[in-house]
Amino acid sequence: MRTVSPIMASIAACSCLLFITCKQKNNTPAKEDITALQLKRGAVVTCGPPNQQFGSVAFENSCSPKAKADFDLALALLHSFEYDEAEKVFAKIIDEEPGTAIAYWGVAMANFHPLWSPPTGSELEKGAKAIAIAQSLSNKTKREADYINATAQFYKDYDKKDHRSRALLFEKAMERIHADYPKDEEAAVFYALALNGAADPADKTFSRQKKAGDMLAAMYSEKTNHPGLVHYIIHSYDSPLLAPLGLAAARKYASVAPSSAHAQHMPSHIFVRMGYWDEVIQSNTVAAESARCYAESTGLEGHWDEELHCLDYLIYAYLQKGDNTRAKQEWDYLKDMKKIEPVNFKVAYAFAAIPSRYVLENKMWKEAATLEINPIGFSWQQYPWQSAILYYTRGLGSAHAGNIAAAKTELGKLKSIQDTLTRQKDAYKANLVQVQANTVEAWILFKEGKTADALKLMTDAADLEDNTQKMAVTPSEVLPARELLGDMLLQLNEPAKALQEYEASLLQHANRFNGLYDAALAAERSGNKEKAKSYYQRLLSIADPKDQERTELKAARLYLNKI
Incomplete structure (x- = not known):
């Protein structure tokens, strides 16, 4: 007769988590329980300095002296979102010292990834099993038990409670740990991570992010070498108004963890917000090579998903410098990709956004209207929000090209996706698609001569976008809605009003190529010579100095030469 281990029986009885009443206190888990975790194993793979530089952490724990260095390495990897590699090191500790409870906590955290997309079903199952083992073991300090139980709050009833509800429970648990251990650096760092993970994307006051950022900033100094502290400052201040507060951390993080591909990319989140395109290009060139x-x-048989995330930022930066040549080279490189591992939301987003950005930023309306994206062999039905980007691009292109029937077809697809996301109770993504649908419909109305209705709907789209935080996976909306409102006003020969919209958009999207050029053009047409001069000068200052072909740059030079 097949026997079931006490831990696995308890997991089954307690919905994959052990409550106090069903804990089995022991010193070593059964081998079959460890096997059931299906841990990632192997040597740590890094690309960077040969001596694996991931920063410095020092987590007091009950590991043996032999395992302490491995645990700190695993934690440093975790803080730079090198989750697979972190799990390998936690697995090494488990293989060598299977009674080390805090190592199973590490496995659970490696499958949580609070700031990425929610864990998959298999990740939730693994994390729940790992945290159950950690709770069952007696070899742990009270502080370790507190960390373990905090993470257990996220995994408890994962099949019954939604992701954000469980993220909020984790946040509250980490808040208690931070209060109970005020001198514990890791408690503050993980609490900051929890605050960011529980942040409401619709909250434009950024209350949780500010709290996290201010807490970490008080701990920060030029000598800081803690990867999580520096990394989570960047995440906390990843918004237009807060970005300057994260600039010092952004300029430091890559040197703290030079062996981490993510640490090379992450500073560009702040650089994008501030319109520092050369820095964005430098960060993502290095990060893509590392990936x-x-x-x-x-x-891997194909490309790693992190490379595509870097390419999206890289191409966006090239476009903002007016460098179509390099942007097109990267798009062509993307077209040649045949296999990506793993396929996930980042991959789908990059395949949809990169070609859309290129044609829309260059106002290639006919090409936008018929855009096709690389199918890459996965089901786009699993990624409705990303699919909406293609329909938005086609709809906007068709409307501008005068093919109203085609634009209305794409609008119908957008509204269908919005309905799907609403039924799935994903209000955030439904709002993002509503912005796109309103924008396409506004331009359809505009082309039909219904200017008052068009302006109202375009204004509604811009206002909704202003009140909706951008998704962390993207450097920017494919096109800012308020910038498109400015375009509509400029076409209506209302340059002064258009200038107001362009300037408002530039406050949220610093140093955008089209934003600066269109603001300069609107200022010129409205007779505001000083602003026209200023915006044309700013445009030339961010553009590739070797670019002599872009008509916008020629116009800027011509205007400045005349005054």
């Missing part, structure tokens, strides 16, 4: 190295070193 390619990682794919090769781990034996």
Whole structure:
């Protein structure tokens, strides 16, 4: 007769988590319980300095002296979102010292990833099993038990409670730990992570992010070498108004963890917000190369998903410098990709957004109207929000090209996706798609001569977008709605009003190529010579100085030469 281990029986009885009443106190879990975790194992793969530089952490724990260094390495990897590699090191500790409870907590955290998309079903199952084992073991300090129980709040009843509800429970648990251990650096860092993970994307006051950022900023100094502290400052201040507060951390993080591909990319979140395009390009060039190295070193058959995330930022920055040549080279490179591992929301987003950005930023309306994206062999039905980007691009292109029937077809697809997301109770993404649908419909109305209705709907789209935080996976909306409102007003020969909208958009999207050019053009047409001069000068200052072909840059030079 097949036997069931006490831990696995308890998991089944307690919906994959152990409550106090069903804990089995022991010192070593059964081998079959460890096997059931299906842990990632192997040597840590990194691409960067040869001596694995991931920053410094010092988490007091009950590990043996032999395992302490491994645990700190695993935690440093975790703080730079190198989740697979972190799990490998936690697995090494488990294999060598299976009674180390806090190592199972590490596995659970490696499958949580609070600031990415919610864990998959298999990740939730693994994390729940790992945290159950951690709770069952007696070899842990009270502080370790508190950390374990805090993470257990996220995994408890994961099949009954939604992701954000459980993220809020984790946040509250980490708040208690931070209060109970005020001198514990890790408690503050993980509490900041929890605050960011529980932040409401519709909250434009950024209350949780401010709280996290201010707490970490008080701990920060130029000598800081803690990867999580620096990393989470960047996440906390990843918004237009807060971005300057994260600039010092952004300029430091890559040097704290030079062996982490994510640490090379992450500073660009702040650089994008501030319109520092050369820094964005530098960060993501290095990060993309590191991602390619990682794919090769781990034996992936195709490209690693992190590379595509970097490419989206890289192409966006090239477009903002007016460098179509390099942007097109990267798009062509994307077209040649045949396999990506793993396929996820970031991959789908990059495949939809990159070609859309190129044609829309260049106002290639006919090309936008018929845009096709690389199918890459996965189901787009699993990614409705990302699919909406393609329909938005086609709809906007068709409307501008005068093909109203085609634009209305794409609008119908957008509204269908919005309905799907609403039924799924994903209000945030439903709002993002509503902005796109309103924008396409506004331009349809505009082309039909219904200007008052068009302006109202375009204004509604811009206002809704202003009140909706952008998704962290993207450097920016594919096109800012308020910038498009300015375009509509400019076409109606209302340059002064258009200028107001362009300036409002530039406050949220600093140093955008089209935003600066259109603001200069609107200022010129409304007779505001000083602003026209200022915006044309700013445009030339961010553009590639070797670019002599872009008509916008020629117009800027011509205007400045005349005054």
